[in-house]
Amino acid sequence: MxxxxxxxxxxxxxxxxxxxxxxxxxxxxxxxGIVILADGMGxxxxxxxxxxxxxxxxxxxxxxxxxxxxxxxxxxHSRDDEELSLEAKxxxxxxxxxNSAVFHVSQTQPQCRGMGTTIxxxxxxxxxxxxxxxxxxxMYRYRNERLEQITKDHSFVQExxxxxxxxxxxxxxxxxxxxxxxxxxxxxxxxxxxxEHEVEVGDVYLMCSDGxxxxxxxxxxxxxxxxxxxxxxxxxxxxxxxxxxxxxKDNISIMLTRIIKPYPTExxxxxxxxxxxx
Numbered sequence: 001m002x003x004x005x006x007x008x009x010x011x012x013x014x015x016x017x018x019x020x021x022x023x024x025x026x027x028x029x030x031x032x033g034i035v036i037l038a039d040g041m042g043x044x045x046x047x048x049x050x051x052x053x054x055x056x057x058x059x060x061x062x063x064x065x066x067x068x069x070x071x072x073x074x075x076x077h078s079r080d081d082e083e084l085s086l087e088a089k090x091x092x093x094x095x096x097x098x099n100s101a102v103f104h105v106s107q108t109q110p111q112c113r114g115m116g117t118t119i120x121x122x123x124x125x126x127x128x129x130x131x132x133x134x135x136x137x138x139m140y141r142y143r144n145e146r147l148e149q150i151t152k153d154h155s156f157v158q159e160x161x162x163x164x165x166x167x168x169x170x171x172x173x174x175x176x177x178x179x180x181x182x183x184x185x186x187x188x189x190x191x192x193x194x195x196e197h198e199v200e201v202g203d204v205y206l207m208c209s210d211g212x213x214x215x216x217x218x219x220x221x222x223x224x225x226x227x228x229x230x231x232x233x234x235x236x237x238x239x240x241x242x243x244x245x246x247x248x249k250d251n252i253s254i255m256l257t258r259i260i261k262p263y264p265t266e267x268x269x270x271x272x273x274x275x276x277x278x
């Protein structure tokens with residue numbers, strides 16, 4: 001099903017003020033409703049390899065599924081998790097497969113040893129979005145003038161917050177705030193966190209690397225949405241500028257998805273014909 005004219009995706013990535021290269025990697029297919037962001041880690045350029053490889057592998061798998069030319073659907077049907085939709089299982093499975101491939105390269109290529117990446121990936125379908133993530137790259141939802149984080153970081157400081165030992169404000173100042181407890185490609189298998197959400201027309205979904213959230217508070221991000229959400233290109237540039245103005249200590253990546261129209265699953269021949277020409 002084509003989502004052309006039903007969602008809008010705007011993306012921007014920036015090296016920041018300190019790093020000499022960008023280890024973030026972003027990709028989207030607006031027509032198919034696929035949006036992916038990765039924040040690489042590792043020595044030399046290995047983080048860049050991990051994020052790029054993960055994103056390309058995941059995009060290929062999800063594009064194949066959406067176009068009906070992938071084995072993912074059959075594999076997903078074999079999973080016994082009845083709480084997740086088929087699409088959510090497909091995203092989960094695609095990330096698991098990409099993780100295995102990245103880990104294999106890290107073990108067989110000396111220059112890539114120890115590389116890994118965070119990942120946050122979303123698939124929009126049937127008036128829903130499935131979001132899967134590993135690490136501390138995030139997704140937020142802006143709805144009814146309120147910004148809400150809808151992923152939870154897999155990080156050392158988040159575990160302390162969950163235990164009541166840190167407040168969110170204390171976590172922002174912690175020397176260990178960038179220590180992740182899960183990453184893609186650092187082990188043969190990884191636990192992927194997957195959730196599904198109903199979308200509403202007017203929603204804007206923000207996916208971002210920690211180069212934004214380490215330097216710009218949620219309150220300032222929400223204020224930016226209040227003022228600029230009508231124009232997503234301007235909003236994306238503004239958020240990057242805010243992070244850079246606050247030091248730009250890391251690469252900064254922003255992906256914004258607006259829900260323009262409902263996009264229910266095709267109900268019959270007429271719907272399929274209409275979508276064919278969109």
